[in-house]
Amino acid sequence: MRIAIDAMGGDYAPDEIVAGAVEAINQLDKDDELLLVGPQELIQAKLDGLGFKKGPLTVVDAPDVIGMDESPVDSLRSKPKSSIAVMAKLAKHGQADAVISAGNTGACVAAFQMRMRTLPGVNRPGIAVVFPMSAGPVTICDVGANIACKPINLYQYGLMSSVYAKAILGIARPRVGLMSIGQEDAKGNEVVKRTRELLRSDPRMDFIGNIEGRDIFRGVCDVVVCEGFVGNVILKLTEGAVDGLFRAIKQELMQEKARLALKFKPIIMRVYQKHDYNEYGGAPLLGINGTALICHGSSKSRTIRNAVFAAKKCHTQRINDKITECLSEARVRTSDA
Template sequence: MGSTCVRIAIDAMGGDHAPGEIIAGALRARDELGVEVLLVGDPQQIQNCLPPKTNLEQVEIVPSEGAIAMEDEPLTAIRRMPKSSINVSMDLVKQKRADAVVSAGHSGAAMASALLRLGRLPGVERPAIGAVFPTIMASKQVLILDVGANVDCRPKFLEQFGILGSAYSQYVLGVEEPKVGLLNIGEEDCKGNDAAVRAHQLLRENPQIQFVGNAEGRDVLSGRFDVIVCDGFAGNVLLKFAEAVGEVLLQILREELPQGLNGQIGTAILKPNLRRIKQRIDHAEHGGALLLGVNGVCIIGHGSSQAPSIFNAIRIAKDAVDHEVLQRIQSQYSTLQSESS
């Protein structure tokens, strides 16, 4: 398994720190992960951000015209700016010139562009953004979806998120039999509103999902679940809260470590442990979220992404391509549709 040369289209103009930090992360990924990167954006700005003595023959720059601002209405903007960096990036995947897209720009625009240019996988009604969270179990992560693509969800969408999340968890995260939960206000089957009760029933009856019940807020990071499904409103609140908690914990560690010579000695001894703590709780280490359900690999990064986040987002994209996540998900849906017909 694995691609001989994965090509990633990078939206170099998307994000608060574009294009400098985006380019720095992309070049690091090229050197350390062995991927080819296509930097999409304004050629002059990209060249101005390249390190001195960069061999331009090793860097492919794909021209685009403008970038979609965070305050723009997504669908209107991508139609008004067909040659914007996110649209050109998606076109590269559609044309098979790239295997995946990474963008830290307007997440709504990235999703709208993916839907219009790449389309949905057959059988998928609504794509979902899946984000990986750490848990209290050192070797285990949990995939949450949706974290922002669909504010309102019908029960059928939540069932489909369970299928999408299970496939990703199994084939990319390496979980043999992913345990799926439904975010809810209680563990009992009857808890929640009508949509939650109906979603619970659909998830429980789906033979392709190992559904283990409702997940309360305190269960999200417990390690009991491998996948948790929810609507994009609750998921996005959960995502932003988890990011804030991680930042608070890192700041507390900085403040509470002893000062002076003893502090330096203690910090040196604890350095490997502190590095592992940072890797587990710092959202920059996770890079971005995969837009699951569209006919292409698309990673949506944080708007505030800097070089380390972009590097990790590209790593996620490479993993998804190497593990053939699109083909796996499509196979799951083909099986489901044949069984229901």
């Protein structure tokens, strides 16, 4: 399996990205290969600095870089040799089986959709993020790929995320909840109301109805469906809340006796690790005709290392085949929404 990694994507690129790729090499299968996409001389210098001599890793030259604040479509047009654009072309021509980037999310979604295309029957792809909860993992889709959703998009997010939760997370029958401003059927805008009808009409999904933001943390469902604007706000708010909570706990422990603080430190670290996005690698862009993972902009080396193995699992579990099969059997069509 060949996995292409955007060496210039993210706040800590290329150092952390290159380091993560090197960390992953020792745990790859013998037939696996990593393709580091970025300015060749710069990336090679980083590899030399890490003492990397030989292994299943190739540098693919991509002299241009798309910044995190650049317009996705305009930057792809003006920078056809950027790392994101080149990586998408590798996947299009079958030279990469999976792509990973912590770069500009909009540019990634646009490039992957334009070059790799979507799966048959998929209208718009969605980014699916796994939230680790005490009651079990919760998959939220979409968290930023599509901020102007139609009911058919949200319905397909529920279906694709259910397939993902079943195949990757091992949930036999994922419970699907639709994000709204209240649990009652009358709550929500017209898009939410129409989406609820579509989700409810599919007997293959265990649709539990509307949910509220707080329900994500209560373990009432395994899949949350929402448009990208809402999902991204949920994602960033949760990250900030978790970080602030652990800072507060740390501050309180520091004020206690040293023995008491040391006693609780291992417990706090275990809990933090379970809620650390770096441990989960990247979020799959569901609906793309290929394996594409989008990582957090502040990804560190272990994020990229874990993203490599997440990409391998998605590929080997043939998620796309299962999504295509599920969509082909769906009664809901674009004309219905």
